[in-house]
Amino acid sequence: MREIAFLVDHYLDLLGSNQPSCQDAIKAKYTSKGSYLTFLNRLQKVEEEVIQAAITTMRKGTKKERRLWFDKVRAATKKIRMDEAEKIYKE
Numbered sequence: 001m002r003e004i005a006f007l008v009d010h011y012l013d014l015l016g017s018n019q020p021s022c023q024d025a026i027k028a029k030y031t032s033k034g035s036y037l038t039f040l041n042r043l044q045k046v047e048e049e050v051i052q053a054a055i056t057t058m059r060k061g062t063k064k065e066r067r068l069w070f071d072k073v074r075a076a077t078k079k080i081r082m083d084e085a086e087k088i089y090k091e
Contacts, residue, residue, distance in 0.1 A: 003046045010039070023088050033089035040081050047077075 019025040030036035051074070055066045 003050050006043065006046045010043075026088055033085055036085055036089065040085065044074075044078070 013029055014022070014025040017025040017028045019028050026036060030039055051070050055063065055070060058066055060066070061069070
């Protein structure tokens, strides 16, 4: 539930910014790339709790296979978010 509350707060802040685009809303809330990366790092930490719960409770495959799969998810998510941050703060 912590992840949901974290994301709800984030998106309510963005929606309340009255900016014309998502990119503008992000830049208004996180005035530097560093502050946005700090947010993304916090998001990753909150998501890690969900991932650990999933690894423990999922029954498909071995625990090692689940860990390897979630390692791929983490890597893909990190790349997508870093690419997004570069596009938003490309100045």
